[in-house]
Amino acid sequence: MDIRLVDAPISLTFSETEIDIEGYLREYQQLSEIDDDPISQWLKLARAKGESSDTDPVLLNLMVELHRKVDSLERFLKNEEPKRLSLTHEVAIESIGFEHFKLKEDVLEEGREYYGRVEMPVHPKRDVPIFFTALDKSLAKISKIHERDEKEWSAYLTARERVLIREAKENKR
Structure with missing residues (x-):
């Protein structure tokens, strides 16, 4: 299987879905565009x-x-943090594709299902909830992502490709 990946310095927090599938599904819906x-x-x-x-x-x-931003400052001043489920692992993502991503560390178990939140460096900066399946110890395939988030993921991937192409052209000079 030939999967094209592009370097992308983003972070992922995740857990196995079997730990709390109902809680993860609820959080996934809360982080959707509906709410x-x-x-x-x-x-x-x-x-x-x-x-x-x-x-x-x-x-x-x-x-x-x-x-x-004003709402965020108000929540900060009132010490009101958004309630998010505690996830067991935090790791850096090395590279991404349209449906796949590769972690910097070998922390996955092949065939297992996971729920995670990706810190997307887009405007506005936010966490993107995803469900994914491990293809090996560091490679995963996204199995469930909101439509809006999928568009932002693809746009970020395209922007990263442009940056890398520009850097490659500058290095040739």
């Missing part, structure tokens, strides 16, 4: 009603992100 923060829900409703059609989309997105 976005209140400002995102308001924005979706405003767009559905057509109330944002006369607004500059870039400016609107910046205002929404500013609102999220």
